[in-house]
Amino acid sequence: MPHRPSTSANPIVAIVGPTASGKTSLSLDLAEALGGEVVNTDSMQVYRGMDIGTAKLPPAERRGIPHHLLDTLDVREPATVAQFQAWARAAIADIRGRDATPVLVGGSALYTRAILDRFEFPGTDGDVRARYEAELEEVGPEVLHARLRALDPAAAERIEPENGRRIVRALEVIELSGAPFSARLPVQEYDDPATVQIGVEIERDVLEERIRERVRTMFDAGLLDETERLLANGLAEGRTASRAIGYPQAVAVLAGEMDVAEAQERTVIATRRFARRQMAWWKNDPRITWVRYDDPDRVARALAVVRDQRT
Known part of the structure; x- marks a missing residue:
C-alpha cells in the first residue's frame, strides 16, 4: 500500500552530513527546541551491543528525549533498506500522531533518502x-x-x-x-512535502582530524572488548552488522592479523572514504539548508528553516 503523507502540522526534520561532523548534538538541540523525538537513521545503531564502534549516544546523554530505532536487532539479524524505510516511517507517524516533531539523524545516506523521498523498491529473484x-x-x-x-x-x-x-x-x-x-535510487521528491533537511557543513581537514580522534577514542574506550563480546553473540554470522566500519579491523586485531595502530589507521581510511560517499549523496541536493558545524547560531538558523516550512 502506498505511504500516505501525514496531515500533521509538525514537519519531518532530518539532520544530514558526514560522520563526525556534529549531527548528533544538533539533533538533540532541535528536538529540545521543537518538543521532538529522535529517529535514528544509522543502519548499524539498530544493533544491540554495537555501541562504541557506532558512536551510539549513551542513554544518559540523550537529555531525556525519546529515541527510536536504537538497539532493536540482534547482530545476527539482517536489515534491508526496505525494512528500515517501513520502520522509520511507522515511527514518524507515531511521533506526529502524538503532536511531536520527528527529528531524523544518522550517517546512512541511502536510508535517509529512502525514508524521506518517494522510493519504491525494485523486485528480486x-x-x-x-x-x-x-x-x-x-x-x-x-x-x-x-x-x-x-x-x-x-x-x-x-x-x-x-x-x-x-x-x-x-x-x-x-x-x-x-x-x-x-x-x-530515490529521486529528489519528498514522500511528505512537510519535510526539512538541515546539513552540517565542515571543512575536510577539520573533519579528518575529528575522524582520527573518534577512532582513537573508540579503541581507547574498549572497541576490542566490545567486538569480542559481539563475536560471542554471532557478529561474524551477521550479514549486515559485521560490515560496520571498525569491527572488521578490530576482528583482525583479535585474530592476530594486525596490530592496533594499523587497525586504527585502516579504520580512519575506511571512515574517511565513507564520509566522501555520504557527501556524494547530499552535495547535489538543493533542498538541504547547510549550517556550519561551529556556527554559534546554527540552532537558530536551523529552527528558522523549520518554522518557515510550517508557515
Missing part, C-alpha cells in the same frame, strides 16, 4: 541473487565492484567496494530490469 552471492564468496567484493563500475559507474560511486551485499543487489537489479541500478 532468488536464483539470480544466489548466483551473485556464490560469485561474491568465490572472487570477493572488489571483482564484483569492478563489474558494477563498468555497468553503472554512478551506482559504483555510491557503493563501497567492500560492501558485497549492496554490490550483489545492484547487479541483480541491473540484470532483472535491464536498466542502471542508479536509475532506481
